[in-house]
Amino acid sequence: MSETARTVVFDTPGGPEVMRIEDRPLGEPGPGQLRIRHRAIGLNFIDTYQRSGLYPLALPHPLGMEAAGVVEAVGEGVTHLKPGDRAAYACQPPGAYTEARVMDAAQVCPLPGPISFEQGAAMMLKGMTVEYLFHRTTPLKRGDTVLFHAAAGGVGLIACQWARSEGITLIGTAGTDAKCRLALDHGASHCINYRSEDFVERVRDLTGGRGVDAVMDSVGKDTFDGSLDCLKPLGMMMSFGSASGPVPPVDIAVLGQKGSLKLTRPVLFTHLADHDTCQEMAQHLFAKVLAGDVTIRIDQRFPLDRVVDAHRALEARETTGSTVLEL
Known part of the structure; x- marks a missing residue:
């Protein structure tokens, strides 16, 4: 029997209550892909846009745009990461609200050792958004x-x-x-x-x-x-x-x-579509954090099972800083 991963999906656009958790099969990475085991997952407003139907997705569909974890396997042609590496990402398509996933490797970035998995999950989409706003627009x-x-x-x-x-x-x-x-x-x-x-x-x-x-x-x-x-x-x-x-x-x-x-x-993912640009933006962000210029503030933590509560808090503007889903 193939291994599975608990994954948040939704079948119809709507409020937070449309999300549910199901076991989805995990495969082996193909060329240009990797399999990552998540340690923390980031929550972003774009997740609510997709869930509500403002940004339509083909349904049913998983949610989530950023996470951090450990690379378990890589496919042919992947050279910037290897099994056992710590990594973080923000990228399309959605699917980060899960224990593990197989995904394209180009936009997954090596995560420096001094940066925690929680920080990595909380900073990639938000931090690279700030990077392009201040430096590429x-x-x-x-x-x-x-x-x-x-x-x-x-x-x-x-x-x-x-x-x-x-x-x-x-x-x-x-x-x-x-x-x-x-x-x-x-x-x-x-x-x-x-x-x-x-x-x-x-x-x-x-x-x-x-x-x-x-x-x-x-x-x-x-x-x-x-x-x-x-x-x-x-x-x-x-x-x-x-x-x-x-x-x-x-x-x-x-x-x-x-x-x-x-x-x-502007849209972040236009910048991230190019592998070299994506990695350059991530390195710029990591340098800011490692230098102490930017501290990643995580003010809310929810277990994956409480993702509905996390979305409700975000949409009610009850949150500050970043929010992560814990595994």
Whole structure:
């Protein structure tokens, strides 16, 4: 009888309750593949988009985009990893909510010894997202100012530290005073409680009316229009998520009226599709962590059996930092 792995799958789009756990068979890796035994699994907002149907998947389908563990076997042509290596990844297709899996090896990265499996599982998708926002989307330099929404979340706390390490002023937003304090403690220069302040007015005040060089917005519908109003002329709007819902269609003429603004909808997996780029981004992230510039904060842990509770907490915005599923 073939070995199996407990795996979270869903058969129909919907709320957290549509997820269930089943035993799925594990095979041997083919050319360009490996088999990895997970030690920890990362939780991300994109998982909820896929489960809800906002990002459609062929059903039934497993969930999860990042994890860390130990390589058990490699297929022909895999040279950057070998059995027994510690490894971590963020990649398509979904399937990380499992004890073990066979997957393409190109986007799986060697995990440095000083970085724990939990840290690896919590940092790959979020940390490489920050890497491309700051280094691969628009030129940013020391002294620039960015507005970052959801600054106390998993991506946000990494972004706060990353900005501080590179001399970039980061103005964050969050939904409570406690979350604002958390962002400030992690390197944000300012943090705006959007429930008690108008973030557009406050950003204008903080920048002397000039606006920011770039906005990094994963919230989507609720913040998009205000984010454009926070930009200086020729500023860059990076819309990289839809936590509050998808952004409605945009009249491109508005970008000209507001100061010849630039708008992009970047996706991490476009960058990670190239093996060399993926490994380079991971090494950059690992270097930040090993140097102490970035600390990976894990504030919530759920056993795999409680994945429904984990999704409910994430969507209710009850989480801070990163969340991992334990095995």
